[in-house]
Amino acid sequence: MTIELGHFALILAFAIASVSTLGGYLFWRRGERVALFLQQGAVLQFVLVAAAFAALIQAFVVSDFSLALAANNSHSLKPLVFKISGVWGNHEGSMVLWVLILVAFGAMVAAFGKNLPQSLLSLVLATQSLLTAAFSGFTLFTSNPFERVSPAPLEGADLNPVLQDIGLAIHPPLLYTGYVGFSVCFSFAVAALVSGRIDAAWARWVRPWTTLAWLFLTLGIAMGSYWAYYELGWGGWWFWDPVENASFMPWLAGTALLHSAIVMEKRNALKIWTIFLAIITFSLSLLGTFMVRSGILTSVHTFASDPTRGLVILSILAVLIGGAFALFALRAPALRAGGLFAPVSREGALILNNLFLATALGAVLVGTLYPLLLDALAGMTISVGAPFFNLTFSILMAPLLVVLPFGPLLAWKRADIVAVAQRLIAAGALAIFLAALISALGGVSVSMAPIGLLLGFWVAFGALAELIERSRLGRLPLIESARRLAGLPRSAWATALGHFGLGVTVLGIVATTAWESELVTTLNPGEAARLAGYTIAFERFEEVPGPNYSAERGTFRVTGESDATRILSPERRIYAASGMPTTEAAIETYGFSQLYLQLGEPVDGTHVVRAWFKPYVTLIWIGALLMALAGAVSLTDRRLRIGAPARRAAATEPVR
Incomplete structure (x- = not known):
């Protein structure tokens, strides 16, 4: 019964979002009554989608395998945290999480935007409701997470073992919050173009939402990078995978948006560019959604999906993005230039910042999409790999770092x-x-x-x-x-x-x-090898049981130049339900550096051991955490808290 209630709650949220969209766009000039209706509708959408999501979690936690989603992506022996994360470890459940975060942002705008002009607030909430209706409708009609299976199997098929990790319990919610957070910027841009209210106050309202989304996207990308680093067993922290690029591109656009909004707020300049960035940033987030779920990519990050879903998502993108850019094309010529400034000024530096970020974004976009377009249009298969991205991106970023x-x-x-x-x-x-x-x-x-x-x-x-x-x-x-x-x-x-x-x-x-060291060798218990001044001694090999897997574990004693000893225990796991193997690397941190140890498959009675010494590798993620912390600090500034400044008696001049 809980599943049916969750299904009904999602249907009701879709209906309310549809009504709110029509009411908001048709009657946005009607003032306080319409704004109040839309605020209540936004909060109600959040409550209903949260109830639907809770129903899915409950089914996974109690191993209710009459729910097809749980039967295909869970197992009764899984630890509780992985049962919960299994809800979004698949296409259907992740779409419900996406919609949940979307309506959460809509509810936050309704709660914190009471000081916004009522016409602007109505348009923002109407646009958020439009997005909610589109994606909840897509979930219900093409990716229904509440389908039942009869007769219910006694045991589930289990979740992909690679996804049974604490990193995947944290990474998708952070990343989705970043993706979806830019929807508020998109809604503000559409509302500004419709109402004609595009001024410094608009930039001030948008900046906190941009900062919040950018903060979570930074954390999501950093968490995903670290998860791939320690879980996939490759020892790398970034691979320029198309799905990685799909999250990196909105981060670049969002970074540019943050800086251009500063110029618009302080100098009332860069109006056209800032509105454009607000649209393009969320558009790139939607592009990432299409790439992950359309079936055009094969990656550990993607969800298996049939082409029909990809076509539906592509249609949604065409309507939402195409409509926004059409509106932009109609309204942008009416915008005034704003404040003047000399090339050598803070405004000029921020424009230069945007120029380099936009160029780098274009390079990543071309390198990511060109192979896909060439394959689709000409049937030719090419690969654009790390050398292209490393060279192009570093050349474009070096001048930015200088200035x-x-x-x-x-x-x-x-x-x-x-x-x-x-x-x-x-x-x-x-x-x-x-x-x-x-x-x-x-x-x-x-x-x-x-x-x-x-x-x-x-x-x-x-x-x-x-x-x-x-x-x-x-x-x-x-x-x-x-x-x-x-x-x-x-x-x-x-x-x-x-x-x-x-x-x-x-x-x-x-x-x-520059200074990474690598060792690939074969060892038996009792033998040792050296890497970067460390002695790696293989002490023993044993088989150990896990909650839903069996593991082969190697125990290694690592001794440094100071004779300090650490014990590392890499594993190879075989999951009972799927029979799939995973590699669990052992990582030991020395200051800001790490020793990375992986146990390979046995070869002729010996064990393949791969080891890397990665100097100062943790600085990569420490720097990302500092950047995210900077976003959090910015949000505590009383001038830029989430919400809006109090309305003044005199309204700012609209676009003519």
């Missing part, structure tokens, strides 16, 4: 580039010194690593230089400088923290790429 520290130190409207450069001399000198020192110690002769280290240190120290400059550290008494630091706006701290995190990530990428 990045200048931006926060430049004045609005007009700035003195020479004066700013003088303030960054110490940061540049320290970056050069450390890059040269580490390169010499690392033994790099002919390599791009020193340049990469230089750029990473330059960005990180440049972020610190901004705080030092604003606090006048060294020029004022220490207590006074500390007081100035404490009094800085949260947005200033967020900018410095975000740029510092980017520098840390660059350092991690460069160090682990």
